[in-house]
Amino acid sequence: MAQGIWIVAEQKEGELRKISFELVSEGKRLADKMGQSVTAILLGSNIKEKAPELGKYGADKVIVADDNRLATYTTDAYVSVIAELAQKEEPAIILLGASVQGKDLSGRLAARLGVGMAQDCVEFSLDNSNLVAKRPIYAGKAYATVTFKDSSPQIATARPNVFELNEPDESRSAEVIDAAFSLDDSQLKTKVVEVIQEAGDKPDLTEAELIVSGGRGMKGPENYNIIEELADLIGATVGASRSAVDAGWRPHSDQVGQTGKVVSPNLYIACGISGAIQHLAGMSTSKYIVAINKDPEAPIFQKADYGVVGDLFDVVPALTEEIKKIL
């Protein structure tokens, strides 16, 4: 019978990403309820030394697939290795991150194994050891609670920044196992030919704890310096409304909303954003929302924990100055 929970860890250039620890933490909580173990699957090149970190967050075992063809994620190589391991070991549940990588991997893996997959989940529970997953639909305008049928393993992806991290236990160690797999070059049909890094080391919007966003009220791309100054000061990532993106002021990757990124930071500061339904869909799960808008009737105030009615060109720089005083 299928046993145990697997989580697929994520690494970028040899460093484990935060979602990996979120997955182990949630996997551990579920495994404890089932009386089973958590195994982390770690793919990469020269990556084995990272395995113990996963143990500290709750992994009982780490299966490491080390191969230079696994250094950077490709669909073909990763699906091939994980599917082979899963067919051999038969885990009951596989959790992945609802990151760009996890979302690409999860669908193909589920189709290869012929099982169901629940994408971008924000809550997991168990019904007699069967996974029950809650996930936003219509960009969070509603939630669907789903279960699996004829699926072993049950596969789900977890939204980044939602699941609480366990307190790392320095004394805890995981059993580290070298994976046996057969990765045939003829299966590798896609090739990464270039990696273009964005400047700066700010976390991606989907993973950011703090976000400062500017909309059409910014009036032009040159004015984003006041947003950037505030963001730099508090270590926030900069976002934008679709209007600002479509006007060419900001790159597409900055767009928050139903047809952009769905974000759930601790703090979302919306500057000169009216609060259209499509924008709200992308940021309503933020823990705290601040709106800065000169129109007291702007719909964004209906969702904001703290609203500042005023001209953002006065309020944002003043805010930066006031924060400097407490830092």
Added chain:
Amino acid sequence: MNILVCLKQVPDTETQIKVAPDSKSIVTDNIKWVMNPYDEYAVEEGLRLKEKFGGEVTIIGVGPTKVTESIRTALAMGADKGILVDDPALTGSDSLGTAKILAAVIKDLDYNLILCGKQGVDDDYGVVGSNLAELLGIPQISIVLKLEVSEDGSTVKAHREVEGGTLVIEASLPALITAQKGLNEPRYASLPGIMKAKKKPLDVKTIADLGLDASEVGESGAKIKIMQITPPEERLAGKIVEGETPQEKAANLVKLLHEEAKVI
């Protein structure tokens, strides 16, 4: 170059979603149904490649009769023909079920490239593309912002958006690409285009036509079951920060963020 575009019809993004009394579906009265926004980018990219390389763009939809409206929109933009799979047995299909239906349509077609939107803005699964690529045994590149097909039409190079950067990925054709916003600026259907679209072929097929068994698709074949649909937690308007001047307001806001919310 023959291009297939998979198309979904979804509620307009303006729609306020209401949970139906059965708690397993949404209220569909008065919903305006539109082509999935990401599929517009897929259709547009298909048309641009056809303009460069020649060949045909075929639109494939799965769903009830009203989906023909969105397929006609794509034909009015310039696609050549449409196929709709419409069968009562399809109700309740999950992503894998939908991909099976699409794969059954596609296995008899001659194609070089399949384009899909990166996700439907209704269920937000974003996996029909990768499910389909797996069933067809072809490479996939998802969330694509830029696409280049080699002059001889044998390979694609795609820019794929990832956290904090872009990956440039190469694959040989046939392959499946999922479109991200930013890939292009979709054209509007012109009036002559709309007139012409009325005469373009649009085949309607049932699952029996495709040789599929009703147990593989629809609710009976679905591996994911919806138990319940719930509205989001209501977010209530909070405080308006007091102050006579921008400085005072800023100072009061910082106090709240620091002492009450404890987020900075």
